[in-house]
Amino acid sequence: MSLDRVMGEGYFTTTIDALTKWGRANSVWPMPMGLACCAIEMMAFAGPKYDAARFGSEVFRFSPRQSDVMIVAGWCTYKMSHAIRRVWDQMPDPKWCIAMGACASTGGMHRCYGVVQGVDNFLPVDYYISGCPPRPESIINAILKIQDKIKEQQSLKLDS
């Protein structure tokens, strides 16, 4: 076995928790919820120039059942909020949410009756990205913050 070559006759111990967190943090697959112009920057984030594959997040899953983090990119109307919440509810736990850009975070310039003033009104947002639209580096930063969060929290717990 190759491990024998590296470690000789020694051994090391770890916890299943650390192993799970390591695996989870390095395979954060996004669910693209592109609603407006922020989605263009989100596509650049996944493209070759910014190369989200370095952080294990290049696989955009268009099925909520296969994704870990939802990137809400763009302004969200009251009509759309029901669809977004429905997609969010279909994502399996553990799951995280990124509100990308000023509109998704606070409503932004769409200060009017038809737009939800921030998707945190109906979603548990983990990280807010500022900017209008944010640069792809900001989304990489958000993914790194999500990875930090995954590494900090307890990954395994007994069901009550």
Place this chain on the structure above:
Amino acid sequence: MNTDTRDSILQDIKEFLGDDLLELNLEQAYPLLRISGSKIYDTCRFLKNTLHFIYLNEIIGTDRFTSEDRFEVIYHLISLRDRQRIFVKVYVDEEDPLLPTVNDIWKSANWHEREVYDMFGIRFEGHPDLRRIFLPEDFKYYPLRKEFPLLGVPGSLEMPNTTPDHD
């Protein structure tokens, strides 16, 4: 723009309308005429059948926020044959905002009139399907009226359920 064609069209309109042509504005790029509300249906039919304005580009509603003749509805018409564009405007009263539909003249008026109804509450008599087009059907307000608050009425639009359903 070919001003000769425009002038002859305007002359025809003047002869057709007579005293019902209340205002004629030629200062803008395209002629804008205001007519009395009772003649809007006949004028639209005349403009389409005689002057060949076969394309209804849009119907615009405006809240002027005045005590009389509060609303105004603007019909934006295009003649593809003569390359002319014209705006026809009518005032609508606040008490009973009602206009005849032009849906049987231009089919495209269907959704435009529904939008004006949705945003301003101006009803179109004879419209085949006068429902709200953007907002929910149980919405009680008309959002583009001036007295409507900028951020809407709290609770008037439904938010998704954020707690899981237990059975």
